[in-house]
Amino acid sequence: MIGRPAALALLVGLLLASRPSPAAAQQLGPSTGGMAALDQARRFVGQQKRVLMIAAHPDDEDTELLTILARGLGAEAAYLSLTRGEGGQNLIGGELGPALGVLRSEELLAARALDGARQYFTRAYDFGFSKNLEDTWRFWPRDTVLKDVVRVIRTFRPQVVVSIFSGTPRDGHGQHQAAGWAAREAFAAAADPTRFPELERDLGLQPWRVAKLYQSARFDTAGASVVLEGGVLDPAVGQSYLQIAMRGRSLHRSQDMGAAQRIGPSAVRLRLLEDRTGTTGDGLFAGVDTTYAAPLGLGGVAGAEANGLQTVAGRAVREPMARADLVIARDQLARIAAARQSPEARDQVARMDEVLFRSSAVLCDATTSVERPVPGQEVLVSLQCWNASSRAVRVTTRLEAGIPGMTVAPRERPLAPGELFTDTVRVTVPTDAAPTAPYYLRAPRAGAIYTWPAGEDRALGGLPFEPPVLQAAFELSTGGAERREVVYRTVDQAVGEVRRPLSIVPPVSVTLQPGAGLWPAGPPRPHRFTVTLRHAAPEPTEVSVRLEVPQGWRVSPAQPVRFEQPGEERVLQFTVTPAARAMGRHAVLVALDQPGVTRLAQGTAVVAYAHIHPRQVLTPAEAIIEIAPFGLPGGGAIAYVRGAADRVPEALDVLGLAVTPLTGTTLGRTDLSRFTTIVIGPRAYETDPALAGQNDRLVEFARRGGTVLVQYQQEVYFRGGYAPYRLSLTAEGEESTFRVRAPRVAEEDAPVTVLDPAHPALRGPNRLQAGDWDGWVQERGLYFARSWGPEWTPLLEMNDRGEPPQRGGLLAARVGRGWYVYSGVSFFRQLPAAVPGATRLFLNLLALGRPRAGV
Numbered sequence: 055m056i057g058r059p060a061a062l063a064l065l066v067g068l069l070l071a072s073r074p075s076p077a078a079a080q081q082l083g084p085s086t087g088g089m090a091a092l093d094q095a096r097r098f099v100g101q102q103k104r105v106l107m108i109a110a111h112p113d114d115e116d117t118e119l120l121t122i123l124a125r126g127l128g129a130e131a132a133y134l135s136l137t138r139g140e141g142g143q144n145l146i147g148g149e150l151g152p153a154l155g156v157l158r159s160e161e162l163l164a165a166r167a168l169d170g171a172r173q174y175f176t177r178a179y180d181f182g183f184s185k186n187l188e189d190t191w192r193f194w195p196r197d198t199v200l201k202d203v204v205r206v207i208r209t210f211r212p213q214v215v216v217s218i219f220s221g222t223p224r225d226g227h228g229q230h231q232a233a234g235w236a237a238r239e240a241f242a243a244a245a246d247p248t249r250f251p252e253l254e255r256d257l258g259l260q261p262w263r264v265a266k267l268y269q270s271a272r273f274d275t276a277g278a279s280v281v282l283e284g285g286v287l288d289p290a291v292g293q294s295y296l297q298i299a300m301r302g303r304s305l306h307r308s309q310d311m312g313a314a315q316r317i318g319p320s321a322v323r324l325r326l327l328e329d330r331t332g333t334t335g336d337g338l339f340a341g342v343d344t345t346y347a348a349p350l351g352l353g354g355v356a357g358a359e360a361n362g363l364q365t366v367a368g369r370a371v372r373e374p375m376a377r378a379d380l381v382i383a384r385d386q387l388a389r390i391a392a393a394r395q396s397p398e399a400r401d402q403v404a405r406m407d408e409v410l411f412r413s414s415a416v417l418c419d420a421t422t423s424v425e426r427p428v429p430g431q432e433v434l435v436s437l438q439c440w441n442a443s444s445r446a447v448r449v450t451t452r453l454e455a456g457i458p459g460m461t462v463a464p465r466e467r468p469l470a471p472g473e474l475f476t477d478t479v480r481v482t483v484p485t486d487a488a489p490t491a492p493y494y495l496r497a498p499r500a501g502a503i504y505t506w507p508a509g510e511d512r513a514l515g516g517l518p519f520e521p522p523v524l525q526a527a528f529e530l531s532t533g534g535a536e537r538r539e540v541v542y543r544t545v546d547q548a549v550g551e552v553r554r555p556l557s558i559v560p561p562v563s564v565t566l567q568p569g570a571g572l573w574p575a576g577p578p579r580p581h582r583f584t585v586t587l588r589h590a591a592p593e594p595t596e597v598s599v600r601l602e603v604p605q606g607w608r609v610s611p612a613q614p615v616r617f618e619q620p621g622e623e624r625v626l627q628f629t630v631t632p633a634a635r636a637m638g639r640h641a642v643l644v645a646l647d648q649p650g651v652t653r654l655a656q657g658t659a660v661v662a663y664a665h666i667h668p669r670q671v672l673t674p675a676e677a678i679i680e681i682a683p684f685g686l687p688g689g690g691a692i693a694y695v696r697g698a699a700d701r702v703p704e705a706l707d708v709l710g711l712a713v714t715p716l717t718g719t720t721l722g723r724t725d726l727s728r729f730t731t732i733v734i735g736p737r738a739y740e741t742d743p744a745l746a747g748q749n750d751r752l753v754e755f756a757r758r759g760g761t762v763l764v765q766y767q768q769e770v771y772f773r774g775g776y777a778p779y780r781l782s783l784t785a786e787g788e789e790s791t792f793r794v795r796a797p798r799v800a801e802e803d804a805p806v807t808v809l810d811p812a813h814p815a816l817r818g819p820n821r822l823q824a825g826d827w828d829g830w831v832q833e834r835g836l837y838f839a840r841s842w843g844p845e846w847t848p849l850l851e852m853n854d855r856g857e858p859p860q861r862g863g864l865l866a867a868r869v870g871r872g873w874y875v876y877s878g879v880s881f882f883r884q885l886p887a888a889v890p891g892a893t894r895l896f897l898n899l900l901a902l903g904r905p906r907a908g909v
Contacts, residue, residue, distance in 0.1 A: 083551060084419040084438075084538075092412040093290035094125060094170065098405040099380075100368025102344045102398060103129035106210055107171075108203065108240075109218035110233035111180065112139040112158040113306040116218060116270055117169055117299040118284040119322045124170030125288055126295055130401055131171040134206050135162065136199060136233050141180035141832065144699040145310045145741060146663065150883075152495055153661055153671055154699075155180070157308050159518050160666035165302035173518050174210070176202035177494070179502040182832040183800040184228030185854055187221075187235065193502040194232065200243060201253075203236045206516050207244040208259035211349060211397055213342045215241055216268045216324060224273075226795075234269075241267045241328055257513065258395070265342045267328035278323035280338050285319040296320040305665055310740070349398040350390060363387050367402070371409055380406060381533035410534030415443035416469070418451075418536060420526035425542035426559045428591045430485040433556075435540055437477045437526055441469040448531035451477060453540070456521040457558075458510075459484035481524065483558055489658060490557040491672045493520040519669070523556045557658070557670040561591040562617070564599075564644050564655035564675040571708030572888045575683040578631050583677065585626040585644055589617035598647040599626055602654075604640050606633035612647065637681050639888075644675035682890035685819030686711065687901035690730025695721065695745060697735025697765065697882070705885035705893070711900075718744030726755050730904050734764040736882045739771040749776045757870030761902040766837040766878045768796075778869050780843035781876060788840075797860050798878070799834035799852045803827075806834070807851040807859075815849055815866050815875065815902050822898070826891025831883055838862035838878040850879075866902070873902045 086092070105123050109115055115133045123131035138155030149157050162173050181193045207215070219225040221234030243249040245263040253259040271278040284296040291298060297315040304312045324338070331341030346364040347357035363383045370380035384406040391399030418439040427433050437451045452464035460481045469475060488496070493514045497505040506515035514520055524540035541553040565586045573581060585599060600612035608631040615624050630642060644655040655675035662668035686709065693714045694703050703713050716724060716732075722744070726732065732755060739745055756762045756778070764777075772783050783796045806827045808816060816822060834852055839862035842848075848861035863878040877899070884892030 083553065084417040084440075086412045086415065086417065090290040092409065095405060095408045095412055096371040097125065097128035098130070099128075099371045099402065099409055100364055101128040101130075102346055102348070102364065102402075103127060103214075103339055103342075104210065104212040104398065105129050105131045105214045105216060105338075106134060106207060106212035107132070107216045107218065108134045108136075108233055108237040110136045110227065110229040111142070112137075112162045113303075113309050113311050114218055114230070114233070115162075115165075116216075116272065116322065117165060117302045118296050118320065119216065119270070119282065119324075120166075120171040121169040121295040121299040121302070122282050122284055122286075122322060125291075125298065126282075126286060130210075130398075131169075132174055132206075132210050132212070133162070133166070133171055134174040134176070134203065136176045136178045136203075136229065136236065137180035138175060139180050139309070141182035142309055143737065144308045145737065146308050146698075148699050148701065149308075149661060150699050153659070154308065156492060156495075156661045156669050156671055157663070157666065158306070160661070160669055161306050161308060163518055164305045164666050168298055168302040168305070174206045174516050175494075175518065176206075176516070177504040177506060178202070178229075178232075179499055179504055180229065181502040182802075183798060183836070185800055185857070186223065186228045187231040188228075189801070189855075190228035190232045195503065196232075196235075198503055199232060199236055200239050201250050202516065203240040204244045204250055205253055205257070205259065207240055207264065208253060208262045209397070209516065211262050213265045213344070214268065214338060215264050215266070216270060217327075218270045220269060238267070238327070263330065265330050266326065266338075268324040268338075269327050271323035271325045275323050277325050279326040279336055280324040282322045282324070282338070283319065284322050285317070294320070307663070307665060346387070346399070346402070350394050350396050360387075360390065367406060374413070377410070377413070377533065380410060384410070384533060407533075407535040410532070411528075411530065411536045412534075414447070414530055414532060414534050416441050416447060416449070416528075416530060416534075418449075418526070418528040418538065420524075420538045420540045421543040421553075422524075422540055422556060423542070424556070425544075425554055426557055426590050427483050428559060428561045429483050429487045431592060432480055432482050433524075435479045435481060435524065435526070437479060437528075438474065439469060439528060440474040441471055444471050445532075446470050449475075450529040450531075452527050453479060453481060454521070454525050454527055454537070455481070456523050456525070457484065457487055459487070460524065487558050489559055489656065489672055490523060490670045492669065493517075495671065523558060554668055555670075557660075559590045559658050559670075560656055561589070561595055562597055562646060562655070563588045563590065563658045564646070565657040565673070566642070566644050566655075566675045566677050568677060568704060568708045570678045570886060570888045571680070571705065572684070572885075572890060572893050573632065573679055573681045573708075575637055575681055578634055578636070580629045580631045583628045583630060583642065585628060585675075587615060587617075587624045587626070589622040589624075590620050591617070592620055594618050596648065599655075600645050600647065601628050601630060602643040602645050603630055604633070604636070607631060607636070632679075632681060640679045640681070642677040642679060678888060680888040680890055684709075684890065684894050684897060687731075687819060687897060687904055690904045691728055692900060693721075693724075693726070693729045693732045695732070695734050695738050695742060697738035698741050700735040700738075700882055701886040702733075702735065702765075702882055702896075705888070709893070709897075718742040718746070718748055721745070721748045721751065726751065726760070727758070729755075729760060731761045731763060731900050731902070733900070734762070734767075736765045737768060738765075739767050739774070739776065746770075746774060746776065749774075753778050753869060753874070756872035756874045759871040759903065761873040761875070761900070761904075762869075763875045763877065763899050763902075765881055766835065767876075768837060772839075777876060778874050779845040779867055780841075781839050781846070781865070782841045783837065784840055786841040796836065797838040797840055797862060798836040799838070799854055799860055799863065800836075801854045802830040802833055804834050804852050804854055809848055809851055809861070813847065813849055813866070815864075815873075815899055816895075818898065819901055820894035820898055822891070822895060826894055828891065830889055830892060831887045833880050833883070835863045835878040835880045839865060839876065846876075875899055875902070 123129040139158035140155035217237035219230045219234030225231045300313040333341030346360040367383040370376040450466045453462040494504045522539040529535045567584045610628040657673040845867045846865040849864040
């Protein structure tokens, strides 16, 4: 009988074995993977090497080293990222914050599918750029971060840990420093039974003694003690480990991390920091016991027998005729793994199962015709297996549910050579099942720390995501096993077969627009909300839809809605009028009433791109409204070229400003004389390449009396010389490089000084006051100019603690009869969050060169 902590530890191993399939594999459909996949699977068998890499963010990892370890050395390699990268920008879509974290987590998993490693996280939420360790610990309790790193070490049990960062100021980003600190501290704490004893009590994770601690020497090669070669050809793939790694690196598309797949030699260097082996060898695993017996704690005859299994397994995968020997070694090792609760042995069993299944010439699949079931709905699952081999085999199939209550008894049946069988299995989603969502987003964060599940789900902590809603396990009597996620399958006439994950959704999903907004103080006036309802239940549904508003506010009456079929959509309009003299921040929520039941509505969204596995997230149907005094620019018209993850136009719409959307292409054929202001969104010169070709039109627009407001841009803009006067991310006379460390002010509460209160950009329609710098989110700004020509006038001065003043965050210049403004101020974060002061400043910039309307 397995005790509770041991059972939870076993669940961790089983969850790791069922890794989410990357998007490419989902589209491929059933496959053995061919000789390339079989060859890679064989490399792990008979090995007992485990390496954990630690850094701070997605895209911090050394993908080349991970590829060398997994594909080259057959090591079980893993990357622990402290965060999911929620504080970054997004070059490819609109996700920011937690949704961006989901996207970047999936980008990591897509990269791991190429390099062969696995992925872990801590509870730390990426709150944005920090410039030192002290600032980082203002957001992250250091003992919480350390405990999570120790938890991963005790779960994965590596012999070697590689820290990407040093834990010192030379790491730059304060979160990088925190990762370097945590790696060093966890090296000691993971082995100490007095540190975090609750990990053993609650999860069955015993202290673990890592043999060696290395640090990456890619930033400083001095003192490197290990050199690994990435420019080695992987014969199964036909590319070098470096090329494979750069393909994985390029999957961090949201962070514009595309990399060239260069050929030739490539050295990966590591510096030894700590060595507990007592040997003097300079190899990565020098002095490390890499036998099966070592992690099992076996000696004598039992240890010799375990090591004998290692020899047999290693030989068997290299000799196709030795399949029977591999099956015997697998079964014996599985018994040891179960008895001693060894993750190392479980991983070897899983690798042997993969080799046996991939070499069996049996293809299996698990699909359903329902993509988005609701609680209580029956789902038909089609399980198929085709025996493409020349010998008979018995196949055992079973469904494994990611939520309780969806169990199905295993089925076993014979499969003759050439035979295809299909089983249809009926399962019912429990009536109390929650909609599918990442496990770490189910509860509110505690500041910048996620809340991980308690109870039965607490073993999920640290994993990328929870198991799929349903996955099918296929086991062969001849040895071998495979797990496949149950997916919805359909056919798109343009692209062919399309596969998407199964996700549980509410019977009625609801979206409320706008989701946030700034309303003017003063006499109450009505505001319109749009409620969009999407029906997913297979049977008719009746609901009464209403808005919950603060006391004293007026709102349109509830509206009844009846749905007949799944897939139906309704759009409702509601009017809300705030109470007189209402000020500050308020919430408006959507409630759904049914006989005897009232619940706050939820919406669902899917983070989906071609290079990742789609992932559903939940969105509360609520709007956050800030009521504050502000004045709007009078007269004129605004055009807007949207940038990366740019929701500023929607924020302007809530304010009552009409905005005409343009692109780089339409800008070239639009009569610009009808506009008074053209706004360029953040990083638009990267996301809309056609914009550069129309840059002369923008400058000419300013010369003729218009205002051009350019929000923050990166190197493309500055290197291209698109501003009308000299503007640079580097100091005067300093050579520009491809990746410039641009000035920024990361502290959202950094003091701000107005340099020229009489400047037209600061005079109106809003008089800026000290309180306008309060309540900002994540940062003041980024990609400030470091040097500029005399034509520019700096308007603001600000700086992070301990740093010199920065004046390049907001620059204005006269161009002919008009204005040209460059702003590194992070309006793209502040306006969608309805930050009053930032919005008032932005409105002043829009009003440049036109009459003022109110104060």
